[in-house]
Amino acid sequence: MATRAAELTTSEIVQRALRRKRIDLAGQIFQVLLLLALLISLLFLVVLLFDIVSKAIPTFQERGADVVTGTVSSLPERAGVSQGISGSLFLVAFVVVIAFPLGVGAAIYLEEYAADTRLNRFINTNVRNLAGVPSVVYGLLGLALFVKLFGSFTGGRSVMSAGITMAILVLPIVIITSAEALRAVPNSIREAGYGVGATKWEVIRSHVLPNAAPGILTGTVLSLSRAIGETAPLLMVGAVSGFFAVNAEGLIDRLQSQFTALPVLVYNWSRQPDPGFRQDLVPAAIVVLLVLTLSANAIAILLRNRYDRKW
Amino acid sequence: MSQASPREVSLQDLQGSPKRIRRERAFRGLFFGAAFFSIVISAAIVFSLFGEALTFLRNVDLSALIDVEGGWFPRRGRFDVITIITGTVLVSLIAMVVAAPLGLGAALYLSEYARPRVRRALKPILEVLASIPSVVLGYFALAWLSPNIMQALCSQPTSFSLGAAGIAVGILITPLVASVAEDSFRSVPMALREASYGMGARKRSTVTSIVFPAAVSGVVASLILGFSRAIGETMVVAIAAGATGGSLFTVDTCGPGQTMTAAMTSLAIGSDQVRGQEGTFESLFFVGLVLFFMTLALNLLSERFVRRVRLRY
Numbered sequence: 331m332a333t334r335a336a337e338l339t340t341s342e343i344v345q346r347a348l349r350r351k352r353i354d355l356a357g358q359i360f361q362v363l364l365l366l367a368l369l370i371s372l373l374f375l376v377v378l379l380f381d382i383v384s385k386a387i388p389t390f391q392e393r394g395a396d397v398v399t400g401t402v403s404s405l406p407e408r409a410g411v412s413q414g415i416s417g418s419l420f421l422v423a424f425v426v427v428i429a430f431p432l433g434v435g436a437a438i439y440l441e442e443y444a445a446d447t448r449l450n451r452f453i454n455t456n457v458r459n460l461a462g463v464p465s466v467v468y469g470l471l472g473l474a475l476f477v478k479l480f481g482s483f484t485g486g487r488s489v490m491s492a493g494i495t496m497a498i499l500v501l502p503i504v505i506i507t508s509a510e511a512l513r514a515v516p517n518s519i520r521e522a523g524y525g526v527g528a529t530k531w532e533v534i535r536s537h538v539l540p541n542a543a544p545g546i547l548t549g550t551v552l553s554l555s556r557a558i559g560e561t562a563p564l565l566m567v568g569a570v571s572g573f574f575a576v577n578a579e580g581l582i583d584r585l586q587s588q589f590t591a592l593p594v595l596v597y598n599w600s601r602q603p604d605p606g607f608r609q610d611l612v613p614a615a616i617v618v619l620l621v622l623t624l625s626a627n628a629i630a631i632l633l634r635n636r637y638d639r640k641w
Numbered sequence: 642m643s644q645a646s647p648r649e650v651s652l653q654d655l656q657g658s659p660k661r662i663r664r665e666r667a668f669r670g671l672f673f674g675a676a677f678f679s680i681v682i683s684a685a686i687v688f689s690l691f692g693e694a695l696t697f698l699r700n701v702d703l704s705a706l707i708d709v710e711g712g713w714f715p716r717r718g719r720f721d722v723i724t725i726i727t728g729t730v731l732v733s734l735i736a737m738v739v740a741a742p743l744g745l746g747a748a749l750y751l752s753e754y755a756r757p758r759v760r761r762a763l764k765p766i767l768e769v770l771a772s773i774p775s776v777v778l779g780y781f782a783l784a785w786l787s788p789n790i791m792q793a794l795c796s797q798p799t800s801f802s803l804g805a806a807g808i809a810v811g812i813l814i815t816p817l818v819a820s821v822a823e824d825s826f827r828s829v830p831m832a833l834r835e836a837s838y839g840m841g842a843r844k845r846s847t848v849t850s851i852v853f854p855a856a857v858s859g860v861v862a863s864l865i866l867g868f869s870r871a872i873g874e875t876m877v878v879a880i881a882a883g884a885t886g887g888s889l890f891t892v893d894t895c896g897p898g899q900t901m902t903a904a905m906t907s908l909a910i911g912s913d914q915v916r917g918q919e920g921t922f923e924s925l926f927f928v929g930l931v932l933f934f935m936t937l938a939l940n941l942l943s944e945r946f947v948r949r950v951r952l953r954y
Binding site (some may be wrong): 354360442558612623628 | 665669676680742766770777785880928944
């Protein structure tokens with residue numbers, strides 16, 4: 331080494347270094363591997379969608395809209411998902427009525443009012459932990475509280491019990507996304523409001539909320555998609571998976587009566603030994619479910635891109 | 642400027658109307674009530690789980706809780722928690738084997754290599770994957786992964802298996818791992834990368850020996866969070882892992898097995914028929930309580946790691 335180095339002058343060494351091949355092969359391979367990781371995840375998505383849609387198409391061709399409008403039946407060639415859709419829409423309504431106002435209110439408190447006290451820090455940590463509680467545990471809460479304890483009010487294993495459970499399940503998501511949206515509103519906007527003599531609530535109502543509204547809306551729509559797709563808590567509070575009839579008169583009766591939901595039908599039918607359910611009907615029901623959840627997500631992503639604002 | 646008649650400004654003028662103050666207080670109270678409700682929910686979860694779980698523990702012979710020979714057959718009074726915890730851990734480990742390389746690789750690519758336009762196009766697709774309901778992935782595990790992937794991996798493939806469920810759970814948590822990890826890679830300051838390039842380092846050495854170590858707390862946090870989500874995942878294992886009634890202790894990932902969450906769903910579905918056996922129904926809450934504390938511990942741990950990244954940069 332020493333003798334070879336002695337033969338080369340400094341300028342020769344520099345020249346060699348500069349002429350060296352620049353392509354970093356190991357680096358290129360590394361980059362391709364990383365891209366591959368991303369593409370494999372996307373490939374799973376494509377395979378999943380393709381597999382399900384290709385199995386669902388024959389069912390839809392054979393039966394047309396009958397799959398969507400039909401009711402629960404023990405015969406796979408007559409069963410449809412209409413009761414599942416209406417059940418899921420009831421759940422969505424509960425989320426909108428309960429989780430939306432509570433969640434936005436809590437977010438307003440945490441972002442706009444809360445001083446850095448021990449209680450407020452605890453509330454903050456608590457909300458984040460609630461967001462990580464498995465959905466099946468919320469189902470147990472619903473079972474113990476709304477089905478058993480308040481059963482005379484909710485009607486036991488009813489759409490009301492499930493709806494309240496679902497609203498509580500998505501509440502932390504609504505709080506966290508709304509709080510993020512409120513945090514993104516710059517302080518100068520608030521100060522402008524205070525500068526003209528507005529009180530705190532007036533500033534929030536007239537300045538902060540309108541600016542945070544798109545972000546809050548995005549979070550809410552995402553939580554709706556979660557409420558449509560979530561299954562485990564519904565099984566806990568006792569969604570009906572077989573045949574049932576609703577002969578409810580008014581709205582209260584309807585809320586206190588038995589129910590099923592779209593993902594519960596998917597779960598139940600995929601466990602049936604009859605291939606008519608497992609191979610023909612389930613893919614069709616999944617397509618209906620995916621149309622609902624994915625369109626909710628698409629709306630949320632569009633909203634975010636449309637109103638994404640840099641201050 | 643017209644001359645306004647000079648009038649004494651009293652203290653009352655500066656105080657604002659009592660009506661306005663009352664309204665302020667009312668709204669503040671309302672919002673505080675909404676925020677406080679989250680604590681009520683936590684308390685309700687803990688109390689409802691504890692109440693029924695205690696009933697279970699009082700009624701059941703405590704030695705039955707660890708009885709590896711007996712397995713988990715709640716309807717026959719055999720409650721070996723080791724069996725279902727092993728099933729849960731196996732499924733979650735398989736899920737991590739899938740999700741860790743895919744999620745971290747995707748996160749590094751999105752944050753370090755992808756051009757802004759590519760990133761804007763690819764990221765929403767990951768979000769779509771994240772929004773697929775778990776019941777759909779459960780069906781996918783049973784109808785596609787099991788015949789196509791598990792067939793190739795196992796010598797004696799069965800249609801229900803812990804392996805297929807684990808892979809599907811892995812696909813489910815990949816977007817979560819990717820998104821938390823990407824956030825922490827992106828929070829590494831540009832100056833660190835530029836200093837590395839200034840020393841003559843190449844892109845790959847910068848990524849592997851500067852960006853990755855700087856964000857390692859966030860990476861750990863993303864993996865813990867993914868694991869916690871995998872433990873609590875219910876529908877995929879309920880559909881694809883098999884063993885609805887119960888299961889003997891097993892570590893065979895090619896065969897069916899029972900996890901904590903799947904055990905809970907099968908108990909809940911049949912809860913009207915199982916009243917006869919002492920403690921069967923309440924065991925549902927006991928398993929729920931164990932699950933609750935396992936995920937809570939993991940979530941708190943992951944939060945500590947996330948905070949470490951935030952404090953550093």
